Amino acid sequence: MKKVLVGATWTSWFVWLLAAGYYGYQYALRLRAGIMLPQLAEAFELSTPGTPSLSANFYLGFCILSLVAGAVMDRFGARAIISAGALMAGTGAFLLGSHNGGAGAGRFLQGAGGVVALIGAVYIVATLFPRSRTATLIGVTPMLGLAGVWASQTIVSKMIGQGLTWNKFWMAMGLAGLFIAVTLFVFVPVKKTMDPDDPPRKTSGHGFGIVFRNPQSILCGLIASLLFIPITLDMIWRTQLLQEPRGLEYGTAVIRSAAFPLGWILGCPMWGILSDYIGRRKPLIVSGAVMLLLSLAWVFYGQSNTISVHVLGMVAGLASSASMLTYSVMKEANPPEWTGTATGVMNFLNITFGAFVIPVVGASMTPFAYHQRGLGVLMCGVFLAILLTFGLKETGPAALSDVSKMNP
Numbered sequence: 001m002k003k004v005l006v007g008a009t010w011t012s013w014f015v016w017l018l019a020a021g022y023y024g025y026q027y028a029l030r031l032r033a034g035i036m037l038p039q040l041a042e043a044f045e046l047s048t049p050g051t052p053s054l055s056a057n058f059y060l061g062f063c064i065l066s067l068v069a070g071a072v073m074d075r076f077g078a079r080a081i082i083s084a085g086a087l088m089a090g091t092g093a094f095l096l097g098s099h100n101g102g103a104g105a106g107r108f109l110q111g112a113g114g115v116v117a118l119i120g121a122v123y124i125v126a127t128l129f130p131r132s133r134t135a136t137l138i139g140v141t142p143m144l145g146l147a148g149v150w151a152s153q154t155i156v157s158k159m160i161g162q163g164l165t166w167n168k169f170w171m172a173m174g175l176a177g178l179f180i181a182v183t184l185f186v187f188v189p190v191k192k193t194m195d196p197d198d199p200p201r202k203t204s205g206h207g208f209g210i211v212f213r214n215p216q217s218i219l220c221g222l223i224a225s226l227l228f229i230p231i232t233l234d235m236i237w238r239t240q241l242l243q244e245p246r247g248l249e250y251g252t253a254v255i256r257s258a259a260f261p262l263g264w265i266l267g268c269p270m271w272g273i274l275s276d277y278i279g280r281r282k283p284l285i286v287s288g289a290v291m292l293l294l295s296l297a298w299v300f301y302g303q304s305n306t307i308s309v310h311v312l313g314m315v316a317g318l319a320s321s322a323s324m325l326t327y328s329v330m331k332e333a334n335p336p337e338w339t340g341t342a343t344g345v346m347n348f349l350n351i352t353f354g355a356f357v358i359p360v361v362g363a364s365m366t367p368f369a370y371h372q373r374g375l376g377v378l379m380c381g382v383f384l385a386i387l388l389t390f391g392l393k394e395t396g397p398a399a400l401s402d403v404s405k406m407n408p
Contacts, residue, residue, distance in 0.1 A: 012128035015188055016137065017144070019082065019121040022180050024145030026089055026114030029173060030058055057104050061111030063352045069116045070344020071204040074337065078120045078127075083185035085116025090177020097170025106170075113177075118142075118327075119343045124188075126331055126339040132276060132397060135328040139272020142324060146265045207338040211345045216333040219392055220326040221349020226385035227289055227323035228350060229378065259310045263317020271322045279398025281325045285389050288322020293382045295319060332395035 065085075073081045092109030095102035118141070125137045211217050267288070275284050295316040327346060334342040393399075 011189070012124075015128065016121065016124050016141075018184055018187055019078075019117065019124050020141045020144040022082065022086055022145075022184060023117040023121055023141055024147070025086070025173075025176060025180055026110070026117045027142070027145050029089060029093060029110045029114060057107035058111035058114070059351050061108040061113075062115045063111075063348055065112040065115045066119070066344045066348035066351065067208070067341075068344070070119050070340040070342070070347075071207060073116075073119060073123050073340035073344075074207060075204060077190060078123050079185065079188040079190050082116050082120035082188060083181045085113040085120070086177055086181035086184055088113030090174045090181060092174075093170050093177055094174035097167040097174060115344075115347055117145075119340060119347065120188075122327060122331060122343045123340050126336065131332075134331065135272040135275040135281070135325060135396075136269070137272070138327050138331075139268040139270070139275075139321075139324050141268075142321070143265050143268045146261050146268075204341065207341040208345070211334050211338060211342050214334060215391075216393055217330060217342065217345055218349065219388055220330040220333070221346055222353075223285065223289075223385045223388050223392070224323045224326040224346065224350040225353040226381040226388075227292060227320050229353065229381060259313030260317040263314040263319070264321045266314070267318035267321030268324050270318070271325055272328075275325055275328065275396060278396070280394055280396040281329050282389060282392055282394050285322050285325050285392075286386055288319045288325075289382055289386045289389065291319030291322075292316055293379060293386070296379045296382065329392060329395050333393065 069081060069085065088109050090113075092106040092111075092113060095106030095109065097106075121141045122138060125134060125141075129137060271284050271288060275281050278284075295312055298312060327343065330342050330346045331339055
């Protein structure tokens, strides 16, 4: 019979920290391209519509590999898959920095390899830790990753201001990716063989059928994407929007744009800890969505000189980070043996919408259009996410306790 996990060893904690570090690395790849859009556009002779298309290549690779990565991880475990993902991401960074016309392919590989980071972290949490820590650890994972990104943002912007070329930066990121890949391969444990008493393993197609036929899966993906798209768009264009209409220098604009990641750093563990403490997910998802809606409404209708850009950005980032709770719901709403598949489907549903929306919005992107038209659409999306959340079934430990009391 299978052994039931009742605790976690120091090895489990170390492996999870490795996965969180890789998540931070792939997030740095995603965010740094947004910060360096002016340099990349000039180096690769990209037009205004072509610049967001380059960014969208990351999400295209992210979407395509989401489904495959999760299913393969369920079959073979996290070790080979997560280390291969880091290798792909590092190779993508090399291609982007080589300045030989491989920018699009490089961004695609960065996205394809980066998708494994969160799937691997969630898989490790699900297999090495008790259920009572699910939301907390899933929330702390992006906090650790984004903390490194946020802390390094000031350093990198200063180095660029002092003469560090964009291509040398990306070559260094490629070397970092190779190091991370080797480290993960050495320390992530190999998946144990199946117990002879266990029933035969179903095919990956069977797992996809279970996850996709579950209405809760579709709801989780839609809610997460609607809450995440405003932050994705901001991370890509915030630096330009601060530079051009507000007349800020590049370095100053980069530092101010860090408010959104800082909000995520604070919000992800906060929502996770609160959710595990009260044993529920839905009320906190709705609370975060309402906060995000109010933040966007203030940007749209409020007076810009009343609340600083820093505060609005941090509050919006903190509010949007409640979307990470949908990953806990996704894992808990599907069978445990398909955790990787469910997380992959979640990423696919979450990012696919953004991959199509980002180039469309970017094709006509101007500061005026962003504030006068784009925010109105985003607000409608957040309001829809609030309505959809009421259709979710509560999966937190408190809900399971209530069910057990009703059915002793």
